[in-house]
Amino acid sequence: MENMNVEYDTLIPNNVNLSNDKKVLKALERWHPGYINWWHDLGPNGFQKSLVYLRTAISVDREGWAKFDYVKMPEYRWGILLAPKKENRIIPCGEHLGELAWQEIPGEYRSMLRRLIVIQGDTEPASIEQQRHLGKTAPSLYDMRNLFQVNVEEGRHLWAMVYLLQKYFGSDGREEANELLRRQSGSEDSPRMLGAFNETTPDWLSFFMFTSFTDRDGKMQLEALAQSGFDPLSRTCRFMLTEEAHHMFVGENGVRRVIKKTCEEMLKAGITDPYEISKIRDLGVIDLPTIQKKINLHFSLSLDLFGSEVSTNAANAFTAGIKGRFWETKLKDDHKLVNDTYPILEMENNKIVKKKAPALLALNMRLRDDYVKDSSVGVKRWNRTIKSFKIDFETKLPFEGFNRKIGTFADTNINPDGQVISAISWKKNINEYLPSDEDNNYIISLMKPVHEVGKFASWIAPPDEGIDNKQGDFEYVKIHEA
Ligand SMILES: [Fe+2]
Numbered sequence: 001m002e003n004m005n006v007e008y009d010t011l012i013p014n015n016v017n018l019s020n021d022k023k024v025l026k027a028l029e030r031w032h033p034g035y036i037n038w039w040h041d042l043g044p045n046g047f048q049k050s051l052v053y054l055r056t057a058i059s060v061d062r063e064g065w066a067k068f069d070y071v072k073m074p075e076y077r078w079g080i081l082l083a084p085k086k087e088n089r090i091i092p093c094g095e096h097l098g099e100l101a102w103q104e105i106p107g108e109y110r111s112m113l114r115r116l117i118v119i120q121g122d123t124e125p126a127s128i129e130q131q132r133h134l135g136k137t138a139p140s141l142y143d144m145r146n147l148f149q150v151n152v153e154e155g156r157h158l159w160a161m162v163y164l165l166q167k168y169f170g171s172d173g174r175e176e177a178n179e180l181l182r183r184q185s186g187s188e189d190s191p192r193m194l195g196a197f198n199e200t201t202p203d204w205l206s207f208f209m210f211t212s213f214t215d216r217d218g219k220m221q222l223e224a225l226a227q228s229g230f231d232p233l234s235r236t237c238r239f240m241l242t243e244e245a246h247h248m249f250v251g252e253n254g255v256r257r258v259i260k261k262t263c264e265e266m267l268k269a270g271i272t273d274p275y276e277i278s279k280i281r282d283l284g285v286i287d288l289p290t291i292q293k294k295i296n297l298h299f300s301l302s303l304d305l306f307g308s309e310v311s312t313n314a315a316n317a318f319t320a321g322i323k324g325r326f327w328e329t330k331l332k333d334d335h336k337l338v339n340d341t342y343p344i345l346e347m348e349n350n351k352i353v354k355k356k357a358p359a360l361l362a363l364n365m366r367l368r369d370d371y372v373k374d375s376s377v378g379v380k381r382w383n384r385t386i387k388s389f390k391i392d393f394e395t396k397l398p399f400e401g402f403n404r405k406i407g408t409f410a411d412t413n414i415n416p417d418g419q420v421i422s423a424i425s426w427k428k429n430i431n432e433y434l435p436s437d438e439d440n441n442y443i444i445s446l447m448k449p450v451h452e453v454g455k456f457a458s459w460i461a462p463p464d465e466g467i468d469n470k471q472g473d474f475e476y477v478k479i480h481e482a
């Protein structure tokens with residue numbers, strides 16, 4: 001039986017027995033100062049001396065895996081935690097189906113694995129960089145705490161990926177680990193690897209949309225990598241998923257609280273028409289049509305993260321057994337997909353046509369479909385809130401071909417309802433589809449910090465429940481500006 005206790009007395013907390021793995025420990029200790037410098041330079045702007053009521057993972061048991069306490073962010077114990085090893089785990093898909101999962105990297109898959117790990121790793125610090133100014137405009141201490149919780153955990157996810165690179169990829173891995181701290185979200189010379197991670201997150205509605213939609217893409221990728229035949233990667237991702245659930249909650253619930261506050265204020269003011277934009281904005285809340293435009297934007301940006309609908313890379317990774325499908329082991333088919341097909345949409349002569357693609361080539365599409373299903377659960381919840389106020393409005397996910405930059409729909413003008421339209425019509429209506437400068441400026445004008453215990457900004461409702469069962473007057477962040 002392997003020792004799964006978390007070592008907290010070492011510089012780098014871990015449950016992989018680093019004290020007996022001197023070489024990797026040394027490599028990580030050498031990487032550590034660069035990480036801390038990066039955190040200070042590009043992590044949260046300000047609040048580094050504040051005491052934040054954070055959750056820290058202390059064990060990998062399902063029950064009682066985390067404890068809550070006040071921590072200064074730079075003293076948060078970033079560490080390497082892998083979910084417990086499943087004895088005799090087998091490779092769940094591809095040509096090695098049924099073989100014992102690999103504990104070391106098979107030579108022929110080394111570069112493919114390295115690329116997958118680096119791409120995943122790159123998103124973790126990227127999101128922290130994107131969100132670094134948000135602390136300054138937090139609508140409450142509760143929200144500020146949630147932001148910082150997400151940030152420190154994304155930092156830990158970076159540690160987890162860097163561990164894999166340092167342990168299994170030798171000097172290449174070391175170099176990649178350094179590159180992860182060198183690339184920068186939005187940088188001209190060395191941007192982050194994926195488009196959505198170079199966008200700015202200028203306001204809190206954007207943050208909630210990001211954690212709802214873009215973090216959820218991360219969740220789907222982690223689910224697929226959790227199926228990897230390379231067991232250390234699977235275990236890393238499985239543990240990251242336990243933390244990720246909170247990020248989805250922050251996003252989905254954040255959007256819901258914004259919607260709720262808008263509806264409450266409309267009701268109080270006797271406004272029933274959600275399109276009375278200026279009257280609604282006079283109430284200091286965000287009108288529902290603008291929220292819908294934010295959904296259109298963030299959902300479409302996130303769909304691009306799944307890559308092309310038809311992809312040989314995706315097929316190769318699956319066949320190699322290094323990336324599975326969402327909940328691969330629960331699917332009832334041959335897990336090889338050599339002769340199967342999968343329905344996809346494709347642009348042909350400026351028309352959207354349904355087609356059957358080889359299932360192996362359509363794996364990105366399939367993961368994206370699973371993502372859309374997962375996202376629509378949140379949308380249902382938002383609509384339940386609107387309905388409870390008897391306001392005639394429904395939020396919805398735009399058509400998957402809307403506003404796309406990657407894949408079959410790139411360079412085509414399709415409206416949120418899924419109709420192919422002319423470039424002229426697109427231009428004319430763009431401010432109905434996506435947030436206009438005016439919308440964005442209005443949202444930004446609302447971003448005034450609220451630091452009083454138990455108080456919330458005008459545009460967002462308090463949560464139904466506190467973190468760690470705390471009451472409404474709990475001081476989630478003890479602020480020391482710095
Ligand atoms: Fe993450």
Ligand SMILES: [Fe+2]
Nearest residue numbers: 215218244247
């Ligand atoms: Fe996340």
